[in-house]
Amino acid sequence: MSGRIRGGSAHRGAPRRLLLLTALALVALWAFDASSAAGATREYWIGATPTTWNVVPNGRDAITNTRYGNETILPTVTYRRYTRGWKTLLRNSPAENVDSDRIPGPLLRARVGDRILVHFKNFDTVFKRSHSMHFHGVSYKPSSDGAYLPGFSGRDGEVKPGQTWTYVLRAGPQSAGFWPYHDHSTSMHESLAGGMYGGLSILGRRERAPDREFVVVFAPTGDFQTINGHAFVGNTPVYSARVGQTVQWNVMAIGSEHHTFHVHGHRWLENGIPRDTHTVGPAESFRFRYREDAPGTWYYHCHVEDHMERGMIGVYQVRR
Numbered sequence: 244m245s246g247r248i249r250g251g252s253a254h255r256g257a258p259r260r261l262l263l264l265t266a267l268a269l270v271a272l273w274a275f276d277a278s279s280a281a282g283a284t285r286e287y288w289i290g291a292t293p294t295t296w297n298v299v300p301n302g303r304d305a306i307t308n309t310r311y312g313n314e315t316i317l318p319t320v321t322y323r324r325y326t327r328g329w330k331t332l333l334r335n336s337p338a339e340n341v342d343s344d345r346i347p348g349p350l351l352r353a354r355v356g357d358r359i360l361v362h363f364k365n366f367d368t369v370f371k372r373s374h375s376m377h378f379h380g381v382s383y384k385p386s387s388d389g390a391y392l393p394g395f396s397g398r399d400g401e402v403k404p405g406q407t408w409t410y411v412l413r414a415g416p417q418s419a420g421f422w423p424y425h426d427h428s429t430s431m432h433e434s435l436a437g438g439m440y441g442g443l444s445i446l447g448r449r450e451r452a453p454d455r456e457f458v459v460v461f462a463p464t465g466d467f468q469t470i471n472g473h474a475f476v477g478n479t480p481v482y483s484a485r486v487g488q489t490v491q492w493n494v495m496a497i498g499s500e501h502h503t504f505h506v507h508g509h510r511w512l513e514n515g516i517p518r519d520t521h522t523v524g525p526a527e528s529f530r531f532r533y534r535e536d537a538p539g540t541w542y543y544h545c546h547v548e549d550h551m552e553r554g555m556i557g558v559y560q561v562r563r
């Protein structure tokens with residue numbers, strides 16, 4: 244009897260240890276999850292840098308065979324990516340998008356839970372204007388709003404030539420998606436006309452990155468209607484993918500007009516409904532994904548006809 248009791252108590256000891264170990268493991272797992280939930284810190288070094296931009300580098304509209312001269316070249320200021328401390332200029336985009344090295348600005352990537360530090364320096368020694376960065380889709384204090392508000396805003400909203408500012412942003416649960424950023428200083432109007440805008444691509448906490456990711460910014464540039472600052476097939480970005488890849492398009496509009504994004508030969512689901520067009524107004528943005536299954540050379544363009552004619556059209560190539 245007593246032996247059975249002893250035995251029993253000996254057996255009760257083992258489950259207790261097991262329980263304790265399980266509890267410890269659960270606490271460790273929770274702590275690990277909490278630390279990953281706290282997210283990473285992502286740092287970007289960006290400059291507002293004077294440049295000369297050609298809206299139609301090859302000098303022609305290949306569809307109508309119209310020729311253009313020097314009227315397509317404009318001096319401007321764009322957002323450019325640098326190494327730490329603004330030591331060396333980098334390409335804004337990876338090589339897959341050879342056309343958008345200055346317009347749009349660098350694609351800022353993050354994941355829900357991350358903190359994003361954007362170190363900004365104004366290198367505008369040509370026009371000598373103040374500049375700033377104002378971000379959609381993320382959380383921040385007023386000192387990282389980047390908007391000039393007379394009598395209230397600080398240096399974040401008017402970074403003068405030679406000055407710097409660090410914007411502190413947080414990607415929260417409502418930040419997953421594609422969002423614009425742009426100059427919101429006193430020179431906002433000239434800056435937006437000249438290409439000072441870019442995008443944030445934020446993944447959900449456990450969302451997988453797509454195989455291919457494209458950025459399309461609809462905006463007027465000079466007398467043209469442009470995609471990433473360029474007009475007409477042969478100048479606008481040529482995007483490519485392979486059958487079987489997950490493709491994500493990030494689309495936004497800047498300016499005073501609405502645009503209708505359309506890609507040929509493809510459809511995607513929005514709230515379960517198949518779509519092949521989607522309208523974006525000023526500073527609106529959207530993203531969508533599909534698994535590529537349509538080999539060929541296709542158009543993507545704004546479907547507002549006047550905009551198409553003035554350059555808002557590009558090529559998308561899908562290989563087997």
Ligand SMILES: [Cu+2]
Binds near residue numbers: 501502503551
């Ligand atoms: Cu349009």
